Amino acid sequence: MQHTYSLSRRLAGFLVGLSLFAAAPAWAQGDLLGQLEEQAPTAQTPGYVDATFKSTRLINGHTVQTPGQGTMIFLISHRFGTLNSGAYNFFGLDQATTRLGLEYGITDLLTVGIGRSSLEKAFDGFIKYKAIRQRTGAGGSPVSVTLLGSTAVNTLRYSGDAFDRTFTRRSTYTAQALVARKFSPSLSVQFMPTMVHNNLVATEQDPNDVYALGFAGRQKLTKRTSLNAEYYYLLPDSRPTGVRNALALGVDLETGGHVFQLHVTNAQGLIEKSFVQQTRGNFFDGDIYFGFIVNRNFTVRPKAGFRK
Numbered sequence: 648m649q650h651t652y653s654l655s656r657r658l659a660g661f662l663v664g665l666s667l668f669a670a671a672p673a674w675a676q677g678d679l680l681g682q683l684e685e686q687a688p689t690a691q692t693p694g695y696v697d698a699t700f701k702s703t704r705l706i707n708g709h710t711v712q713t714p715g716q717g718t719m720i721f722l723i724s725h726r727f728g729t730l731n732s733g734a735y736n737f738f739g740l741d742q743a744t745t746r747l748g749l750e751y752g753i754t755d756l757l758t759v760g761i762g763r764s765s766l767e768k769a770f771d772g773f774i775k776y777k778a779i780r781q782r783t784g785a786g787g788s789p790v791s792v793t794l795l796g797s798t799a800v801n802t803l804r805y806s807g808d809a810f811d812r813t814f815t816r817r818s819t820y821t822a823q824a825l826v827a828r829k830f831s832p833s834l835s836v837q838f839m840p841t842m843v844h845n846n847l848v849a850t851e852q853d854p855n856d857v858y859a860l861g862f863a864g865r866q867k868l869t870k871r872t873s874l875n876a877e878y879y880y881l882l883p884d885s886r887p888t889g890v891r892n893a894l895a896l897g898v899d900l901e902t903g904g905h906v907f908q909l910h911v912t913n914a915q916g917l918i919e920k921s922f923v924q925q926t927r928g929n930f931f932d933g934d935i936y937f938g939f940i941v942n943r944n945f946t947v948r949p950k951a952g953f954r955k
Contacts, residue, residue, distance in 0.1 A: 696781040699791060699829040700837075702942050703750060703758070703775075705863050706877045706895040706910045707922045708839060711793040711827040713777050714752035717948030722748040722762075724917045726938030729928060739937065746917040751947070764917050771918050773797035781828060795823040799920045816847040821919040823861075833867040841879070843924050850888065857924040858882040859892075871901040875910070879923055893926040908940040 700710040703720060714720050728742030736742060748762030756777040763770050779792040801817045820843070827837035839861030848855055863877040875897040881890065897910030913928035915921070915936055928934025 694783055696783060696791070696829050699781070699827050699835045700865055701873060701899045701901060702906050702908065702940075704908065704940055704942075705837070705865065705875050706897040706908070707879075707893060707912060707914055707917070708861060708863070708877060708919065709775065709793070709795055709823070709825060710837060710863075711777065711791045711825045713756060713758045713775060713793065714750060714944070716752050716754050717946060718752045719945045719947045720750040721943045721945065722746075722750065723941045724748065724938070725940075726912075726915065726917060726936045728936065729933065730935045730937065731933030744915055744917060744938075762918065764921075766916055766921060767801045767803050769799045769801050769918065769920075771797060771799040771920075790826050790828045793825040793827075795821070795825060797821045797823075797919055799918055812847075818846055819920040820844045821923070823919065835865045837861075837863040839863065839879075841919065841923055843920055845920075845924075848887070853887045854885045856885060857887060858885045859923050861923075865899075873899045875899060875908075877912075879926075881924070887924055889927055890924060891926050891929060893922045894930045906942040908942070909937075910939070911935050911937050 700712050703710055703712045703714065704722065724746040726744045728736055728739030730738050732739050732742070744764065744766045746762050746764040748760060750758055750760035752758050758775040759773070760775070761770070761772045773795060775793060775795045777791065777793045779788050779790065781791040782788050797820070799819050800814065805812060821841065823839055823841045825837060825839055827835060829835045841859045841861055843857045845855050845857070859879045859881050861877070861879045863875070865873050865875050867873045877893075877895040879893040881892055891913065893912065893914040895910055895912035895914065897908055900907040900909070913930035913934050913936070914926040915928070916925055928936070
């Protein structure tokens, strides 16, 4: 009987250890995604409000979210051709624009990132700083404010072009303020005043500085899904010739350590210089691009006590 009792205890210990080992990776990922949930503005609990959006990107543009210190995010952004391109192009699936990007949280508030897009073979980099955090309680800020500065360089080859396309002339700069408020665990909205500066423009009539007002929102549908919308209105005096306002609708799906973001939009470009000032498609005439973004978080430098 004593032998049977000892064997039972060893078997129970083995099963408990196996359960803890299997649960460890899920717990680690859950800790990363813990930034995305749970915190809600309540008048009774003073503190910072985070998890305003599911990801650092909403659809085309950035959100106020920044990854935690030591966290790296790998993003794959993919956009097909327009749905009205016809059966010959398989309704856009024969064409694609892709951006691969990395974002890293130097601190909880400061992020740097780089990326490369197939459109114009453009390289881009950005720095992002969360200047103000929404806070509950008396005297707290009603909104979060994140500042974004980015640059992009067109590296296309122009064969037979006598014009000297220097590095400076190929460069474009974007400055943006992201102002967001999480009204409830389900609803968040964001306002994005934006300026894009072009060192070189296509015609003399086109402005070097383009100004736009962006609006975005997220409505949570279930615990792991949400409906998103985004719109950039170009100020009339700075609108380049033939350019339209960018409109996008999307759905976020969260699974484990990934966030899948599906969307439709009339913008082909995947970075600010493209979708803010180069969108020419008419959304309501069928110039709709279907695309998706896949986010994957990696803990490069765990904080003290990360697994405790």
